[in-house]
Amino acid sequence: MDLLHGAGVQATIYLQENFMDFRDWFLFISAAADLKTTFFVFFPIWFHLREAVGIRLIWVAVIGDWLNLVFKWILFGQRPYWWVHETDFYGVTAPPEVQQFPITCETGPGSPSGHTMGSSGVYYVMVTALLSQLLLLQQKTWTARCLRGLLWMGFWAVQLCVCLSRVFLAAHFPHQVISGVISGMLVAEIFEHVHSIYNASLARYMSITLFLFGFALGFYLLLKMLGVDLLWTLEKANKWCEQPEWVHIDTTPFASLLRNLGILLGLGIGLNCPMYAESCRGKQGQQWTFRLTCIIASLIILHLFDSFELPTDREILFYILSFCKSTCANVCAVSLIPYCVSLLLRQTEKKDL
Numbered sequence: 001m002d003l004l005h006g007a008g009v010q011a012t013i014y015l016q017e018n019f020m021d022f023r024d025w026f027l028f029i030s031a032a033a034d035l036k037t038t039f040f041v042f043f044p045i046w047f048h049l050r051e052a053v054g055i056r057l058i059w060v061a062v063i064g065d066w067l068n069l070v071f072k073w074i075l076f077g078q079r080p081y082w083w084v085h086e087t088d089f090y091g092v093t094a095p096p097e098v099q100q101f102p103i104t105c106e107t108g109p110g111s112p113s114g115h116t117m118g119s120s121g122v123y124y125v126m127v128t129a130l131l132s133q134l135l136l137l138q139q140k141t142w143t144a145r146c147l148r149g150l151l152w153m154g155f156w157a158v159q160l161c162v163c164l165s166r167v168f169l170a171a172h173f174p175h176q177v178i179s180g181v182i183s184g185m186l187v188a189e190i191f192e193h194v195h196s197i198y199n200a201s202l203a204r205y206m207s208i209t210l211f212l213f214g215f216a217l218g219f220y221l222l223l224k225m226l227g228v229d230l231l232w233t234l235e236k237a238n239k240w241c242e243q244p245e246w247v248h249i250d251t252t253p254f255a256s257l258l259r260n261l262g263i264l265l266g267l268g269i270g271l272n273c274p275m276y277a278e279s280c281r282g283k284q285g286q287q288w289t290f291r292l293t294c295i296i297a298s299l300i301i302l303h304l305f306d307s308f309e310l311p312t313d314r315e316i317l318f319y320i321l322s323f324c325k326s327t328c329a330n331v332c333a334v335s336l337i338p339y340c341v342s343l344l345l346r347q348t349e350k351k352d353l
Contacts, residue, residue, distance in 0.1 A: 002087060002089040004173070004175055005078060005080075005083055005087065005089070005173055006089050006090075007174075008080060008167070008173030008174050008175065009080050009083070009084055009096060009098060009173075010096075011167055011173075011174050012080050012098055012167050012168065012170050013096055013097075013098065015164065015167060015168040016098070016099050016168060016170075019168065022168075023101075023168075025165075026164065026165035026168045026169060027101060027102075027103065027165070027169070029161045029162055029164075029165040030103055030115060030162070030165040030166060030169055030171070031103060033115040033116070033118065033119040033162045033165070034115065034118075035061050035065060035114075035118045035122075035256075035260070036306060038057060038058075038061045038118065038122045039058075039061070039263050039302075039326070039329070039330070040299075040302040040303065040305070040306050040329070041299065041302075042057060042122065042126065043057050043058060043330075043333065044294075044295055044298035044299055044302060044333050045295055045299075046126070046129070047298075047333065047334065048291045048292075048294045048295045048298070048338075049291060049295070050129060050133060051280070052198055053125065053126070053129040053133075055197055055198055055267065055271075056125050056129075056191055056192075056197065057122060057125050057126070058263060058264060058267050058330075059191055059194075059197050059264075060121045060122065060124075060125050060187055060188050060191050061118060061121065061122055061260070061263075062212075062260045062261070062263060062264045063187060063191070063212075064117055064118060064121045064183070064184055064187040064188075065114060065117070065118055065256060065257075065260050066212050066216070066257065066260065067183070067187065068112060068114045068117050068118070068180070068183070069108075069114075069216060069253055069256070069257060070216070070219070071111070071112055071183070072108055072109035072110070072111060072112070072114075072253070073109065073219065073220070073223075073230045073253075075109065075111045075112075076109055076111075076232075077109045077110035077111025077112070077173075077176055078109075078110055078111075078173070079106070079109075079110040079170075079171060079172065079173075079233075079236075080098055080110075080170040080171070080172070080173060081098055081100055081104050081105065081170040081171070081240060081241070082236040082237065082239070082240040084096060084098050085240050086236075086240075098170045099170065100169075100170060100241065100242045100243075100246070101169050101170075101246075102243075102246050103169060103171070103246075104169045104170050104171050104241070104246065105237050105241035105242075105243075105246040105247050105248075105251075106171055106237070106251040107233055107234050107237040107247060107248075107251045107252050107253075108233055108251065108252065108253045108256075109233050110171070110172050110173065110176050111172075111173075111175075111176045111179065112176055112177075112179040112180035112183050113163075113166055113171075113172045113176045113177045113179070113180035114180065114256075115162055115166055115171075115172075115177075115180070116159065116162050116163055116166065116172075116177045116178075116180030116181045116184065117180035117181070117183045117184040117187075118184060119158065119159060119162045119181075119184065120159055120180065120181040120182075120183075120184030120185050120188070121184035121185065121187050121188040122184075122188075123155050123158055123159070124155070124184065124185050124188035124189070125188050125191075127151050127152065127154075127155045128188075128192065130151060131148060131151065159181050162177070163177040163178070163181065200268065200271075201272065202268050202269060202271075202272040204268070205264065205265055205267070205268025205269070205272075206265065206268065208264070209261050209264055209265045209268075212257075212261060212264075213257070213258075213261055216254075216257055230253070231252075231253070234252065249312045249315065249318055250318075250322070254319055255318065255319060255322060258319045258320075258322050258323040258326075259322045259323065259325075259326045260326070261323060261326075262322065262323040262324065262325065262326025262327040262329075262330070263326045263327070263329070263330050265327050265330075266326060266327040266328065266329060266330025266331045266333075266334070267330050267334060269327070269330075269331050269334075269335075270330055270331045270332075270333070270334025270335040270336075271334060271335075273331070273334075273335040275335040275336060275338070275339035276334055276335035276338065276339070278339065278342070279335070279338040279339045279341070279342035280335075280338050282342075284342055284345065284346075285338070285342075289345065290338075290341060290342065290345060293341045293344075293345070294337055294338050294341050297337050297340075297341060298332075298333045298337050301329075301332055301333070301337060302329055302332070302333060305325060305328070305329040305332075306329075308325065310322060310325065
């Protein structure tokens with residue numbers, strides 16, 4: 001592994017030395033590849049355009065990130081920004097200098113990359129949804145083939161940018177981002193064939209949420225009793241990060257876990273809420289005015305949720321509030337906002353009459 005890690009560090013140094021002019025682009029790509037973009041941007045758009053695609057996006061993102069957490073705990077993957085300081089690979093010679101950035105110092109294990117796994121899964125869902133929804137792309141004409149080719153080229157261009165950004169930022173080794181892309185596509189492909197997610201009851205959402213949390217917590221506690229600390233990376237992040245303020249609590253394994261589970265539970269509550277059935281399932285739910293208004297309102301409200309900062313001085317409190325915040329955000333996007341938009345449009349129609 002040292003040879004693989006050493007080659008990965010050389011790739012990071014090469015990118016930092018030759019592509020520093022693209023620094024802001026890599027920072028933007030890495031931030032945009034975070035699952036927050038899926039939850040607060042892609043999901044409300046797709047949900048109100050094609051409900052099934054929006055639901056599949058959430059399931060792929062949440063289950064994929066949960067699997068990513070389990071894989072990371074099993075594989076004990078290093079990250080370049082701390083590995084280069086602790087390895088004996090370089091012997092008596094000084095280790096190479098790896099530059100860090102404000103979003104480099106993630107606190108979880110590095111393998112596989114969560115950013116590339118989430119990005120590949122989410123974009124795979126969106127590309128396959130476009131291919132199946134647009135009738136033009138299903139034809140066997142030359143134009144349709146070109147459009148399908150352009151969509152997949154766009155998919156791979158995004159994945160390449162995300163991979164390069166994570167290696168450039170010294171957050172991951174190349175083999176970690178590649179394994180992340182493959183894993184994310186596999187999760188997305190599996191959920192293409194899981195149809196029970198579209199009519200799951202609230203009880204099913206609650207039981208799955210409890211199972212995912214219970215499994216992760218139980219796995220952590222079991223190994224801790226056996227003398228294995230699955231949070232071993234927190235010490236390394238705090239020790240080797242150049243700036244203490246670059247170590248964020250929301251990158252810890254349990255922070256992302258509870259945020260994602262809150263999103264999943266919020267989807268279940270929203271879909272099984274009477275307000276959702278009254279607004280989205282009625283005739284008004286088929287109107288483009290209603291859908292576009294819901295998209296705009298959801299993007300604004302979810303942006304406010306995302307910008308709301310939680311207190312970070314108490315770790316357990318942060319986890320609980322993060323879960324509640326994510327749950328409320330998705331309930332608003334799925335049922336509360338459409339219900340309010342429906343009432344508003346009805347009042348407008350009555351005034352016009």
